[in-house]
Amino acid sequence: MDSPSTVHSWDLSPSLPVPIDVLFDIVSHLPLQSVLTLRRASKSLYAVTQLRSLWVLLFRTHVQEKNLPYPDMGGRSLETLSARDLEDLTRYAVTLRRNWSLPEPVVHRQIDLNSPTEPNSRTIFLQFLPGRSNRWLISVTMTMRPRKYLLQCWDVAQHQPRCVAELAHVDGPYGGVVINSDPTSTAILAMQTETFFINFEAEDPESAFETEATIDGLRELHLLSGSTLVTRSIGEGGAICLWDLDDLRQEKLQLLNPALVQHDRCQAMHLRDDYILVIRVQSVEIYSTIPRPNILPVRGAPLAYPLAQYRYQWRSDFVTLSEQVYSGARPTRTPPPINIFIRFGSIYPWPVNILHHYVLAPNPAYAPARETTQYNLPYHIQPQAVQTIGSPVRLFGQSAVAIGRYGTALWLDNHTEEWLGPSEQGQRLAGKLLAPIEELARAVPVEQMESSGASMVFGVRGDDAWMRISVDEESGRIAVGHTSGTITLFEYA
Numbered sequence: 324m325d326s327p328s329t330v331h332s333w334d335l336s337p338s339l340p341v342p343i344d345v346l347f348d349i350v351s352h353l354p355l356q357s358v359l360t361l362r363r364a365s366k367s368l369y370a371v372t373q374l375r376s377l378w379v380l381l382f383r384t385h386v387q388e389k390n391l392p393y394p395d396m397g398g399r400s401l402e403t404l405s406a407r408d409l410e411d412l413t414r415y416a417v418t419l420r421r422n423w424s425l426p427e428p429v430v431h432r433q434i435d436l437n438s439p440t441e442p443n444s445r446t447i448f449l450q451f452l453p454g455r456s457n458r459w460l461i462s463v464t465m466t467m468r469p470r471k472y473l474l475q476c477w478d479v480a481q482h483q484p485r486c487v488a489e490l491a492h493v494d495g496p497y498g499g500v501v502i503n504s505d506p507t508s509t510a511i512l513a514m515q516t517e518t519f520f521i522n523f524e525a526e527d528p529e530s531a532f533e534t535e536a537t538i539d540g541l542r543e544l545h546l547l548s549g550s551t552l553v554t555r556s557i558g559e560g561g562a563i564c565l566w567d568l569d570d571l572r573q574e575k576l577q578l579l580n581p582a583l584v585q586h587d588r589c590q591a592m593h594l595r596d597d598y599i600l601v602i603r604v605q606s607v608e609i610y611s612t613i614p615r616p617n618i619l620p621v622r623g624a625p626l627a628y629p630l631a632q633y634r635y636q637w638r639s640d641f642v643t644l645s646e647q648v649y650s651g652a653r654p655t656r657t658p659p660p661i662n663i664f665i666r667f668g669s670i671y672p673w674p675v676n677i678l679h680h681y682v683l684a685p686n687p688a689y690a691p692a693r694e695t696t697q698y699n700l701p702y703h704i705q706p707q708a709v710q711t712i713g714s715p716v717r718l719f720g721q722s723a724v725a726i727g728r729y730g731t732a733l734w735l736d737n738h739t740e741e742w743l744g745p746s747e748q749g750q751r752l753a754g755k756l757l758a759p760i761e762e763l764a765r766a767v768p769v770e771q772m773e774s775s776g777a778s779m780v781f782g783v784r785g786d787d788a789w790m791r792i793s794v795d796e797e798s799g800r801i802a803v804g805h806t807s808g809t810i811t812l813f814e815y816a
Contacts, residue, residue, distance in 0.1 A: 347377060351384045355417050378409035390649050390759055391416040392729040392796040395506075397456040419799045419816045423731070424756055427780050432814040436460075436477055436484050439808035443467040446804025448499075449791040454506025456480070457798035459487075459523070461512060463500055464808045472497055474514055474532070476521055479800065479812055488521050488531030490514075498557070501547040504594075510535045510568055513547050518568060536568050546592040546599075551575075551612075553599070555589055563589065563601065564624065565612060574624035576614050580606075582632065590642035595658060598630075598695040600683070600702070602642050602663070607683075608632040609704060611695050630697040631704040637667045640674035644683075645726040647759060657685035658701050662757055664724050664732060666714070676715040678724065678734060680757070681706035710775050712755065714738065721750065721787055721806070727796040730757035733781070735789055742783045750789050752803065753777035781813065 341349070350358055358381065362372035371377060382401070386393055393416040396404075404412070422428050448463035458480040464473045476488040492515060500514045510518040518535045525531035542554035543561070552566040564574040578601065587603035594600075594612070601608045609632070614625040644663045661683040666674045683702045693699050714736040716722045724734045732755045739749035755778045781801060791804035799816030 343371065346371065347380060350377065351380050355381070355385050355413065359414075373406055375406035375409065378406050378413065382409050382413045385413055386416045389420075390729060391420050392727070394797050395454045395457050415816065422815050423796075423799065424779065426778070428815050430782075430813050430815060432812075434484065434812050436462075436479075436810040436812060437464075437475075437486070437808070439464060439466075441466050441471075441808075444808030445806045446791050446808055446810060447472075449793045449802050449804045449810065450502050451793050451795040451798075451800070451802065452476075452502060452506070452511065453504060457795055457800075459521075460484075460793070460802055460810075460812075461500070461502060462802075462804065462810055463514075465497075466808075469493065474500065475528075476523075476531070477810075478523075479802075484812060486528055487523055488525065489528045490519075490532040498541050498554075499544045501544045501552075503547045503549070505549040508549055510547065510550070513544050513552055516541055518547070518552065536571055538566065538571055543589070545589050546594055548594040551594060553592055553594065565599070576612060577624045577626050578608075578610050579626050580608060580629050580632065582629075590639055591644045591663075593644060593646070593661060595701070596691065596695070598701060600644075600661070602639075602644065605638050606632055606634045607704060607706060609695075609700060609702065613694065630695070631700055633705045635665075635667075640666045640668040641724070643724045643726055645728055647730050647757065648728045649759070656691060657687060657689050658691075660684055661702070662726055662730065662732070663706055664726060664734075666716075666722065666724070673716060673718050673720070674722070676713065676736075678712040678714045680709045680712065680732070682709050683707075713774070713776050714753075717747075721790050723790070723792050725792050725794045726757075727794045729796045730759065731755075731794055731796050732757055733792055733794045733801065734777075735792060737787075738777075739783055739785075743785055746785070748786050750784050750787055751777075751780060752782040752789065752792065752801070754779040754781060 358372060362369045393412055444464050444466045446462060447465045450461050452459040452461060458478060460477040460479050462475050472492040474490040475486050477484050478487050498515055500512060502512050503510055509520050511521050512519055516538045520533045520535050522531045522533055542556055544554055546553040550568040552568060553563065554566065555561045555563050563578040565576040567575045587605060589601060589603055591602040592599060597612050599610050599612050601610065608629040610627045610629055617626050642663065642665050644661055646659045646661055648659055663681040663683060665679045665681065667679065669675050683706050686700050686703055689701045690699055695701060714734055715738050717737045720737045722735050726732050734753055736751055737749060738751050739746060743749045788805045788807065789803050790806050793802045799814060801813045803811045
């Protein structure tokens with residue numbers, strides 16, 4: 324930290340062309356590269372560009388105010404960083420964003436994490452762990468005969484990434500995997516009927532997954548946030564249930580929507596404070612997560628009914644959502660907007676060749692200090708149409724979408740004509756930076772949505788081997804899972 328005497332002495336120094344506070348104001352308006360060039364002009368300016376107070380200002384100006392992602396610092400706060408640390412962090416974030424936003428971002432390193440020896444293997448799940456120094460990647464590989472699921476955790480921060488934990492599940496139904504959105508929780512993920520902690524320092528990878536809690540009976544897993552797990556019963560009319568990991572004897576709450584003629588499958592969920600957002604095949608619903616006694620005496624967990632709901636005109640093929648967070652400290656009474664990407668289904672055996680981008684806009688009248696009710700909703704329930712993105716998918720072609728917290732949308736499709744010419748095979752890994760949306764105009768009909776295309780193309784290949792994708796904006800990494808079970812890591816930082 325700069326002492327008052329240090330700053331005062333520079334302010335009176337005849338070697339500086341202007342008072343230091345004026346110089347700080349000028350420097351804050353310069354591009355970062357110009358600041359680095361300025362330090363070579365004289366010894367006095369060099370010394371000024373070593374001041375921590377200057378890099379606090381530059382970090383706020385070039386990174387936080389522009390909402391650029393930067394690496395997780397493993398529990399350290401910005402206040403504990405030195406001038407050199409802040410300079411390195413600022414240069415890292417600005418350089419990464421410059422490369423990331425190019426029409427064809429430059430890959431600094433590409434490496435395959437594994438090459439399965441068993442035939443008929445494919446990657447069916449891929450996701451970076453949030454926080455935790457941006458170091459870990461979770462994958463699930465499925466082998467068809469015999470049916471086997473291999474859950475693995477990879478240390479991708481090493482020069483040669485390695486598997487630090489693995490767990491095999493043979494035969495039986497597969498209910499999915501969910502990653503805990505809270506990086507401070509000991510329950511890192513859930514698979515089948517169990518939640519797991521990962522001992523990242525274990526000598527034997529096969530013993531690194533440690534069971535934290537167990538639920539009775541197989542269910543679809545949809546969300547894990549802190550100590551709350553959200554599941555859906557398998558089969559027709561499957562109930563959505565919230566569980567408290569500290570007490571798994573019975574569900575904490577069951578979500579029920581009487582307006583649904585049949586229970587659609589769940590496409591995406593978002594849990595925050597005392598409410599949960601549920602997106603089904605054709606509806607968006609908000610529920611309170613505060614248990615209340617049932618109106619009628621029924622056995623089982625308390626029931627919760629939608630506080631508000633909206634129904635789409637068409638059925639969705641898949642839905643992906645993410646809060647758009649802000650790196651800077653922006654005090655606000657409302658939750659952040661939620662980006663939603665939908666590929667709608669069609670009457671044909673393949674979905675439509677368009678991605679629809681919606682935003683669930685915060686309700687400016689929402690009072691977070693009060694309980695969430697139908698009169699105090701955190702969001703306007705009708706998603707607002709923002710844009711459509713051309714994204715063609717062939718019959719039986721692979722497609723996937725991932726959205727980063729800082730607004731990177733990434734997807735797989737079959738639009739390869741510009742690179743490969745007319746072909747019956749080929750895939751494109753494309754993306755787009757979504758502008759921060761804090762205030763939206765009145766919702767527009769889908770047919771009036773603005774049309775756009777990909778602004779970045781991260782890769783193109785001549786076959787259809789890519790299957791799953793995951794993005795970590797803070798570290799500048801993209802992971803791609805193959806139909807062969809191989810995982811490829813692309814690094815852009």
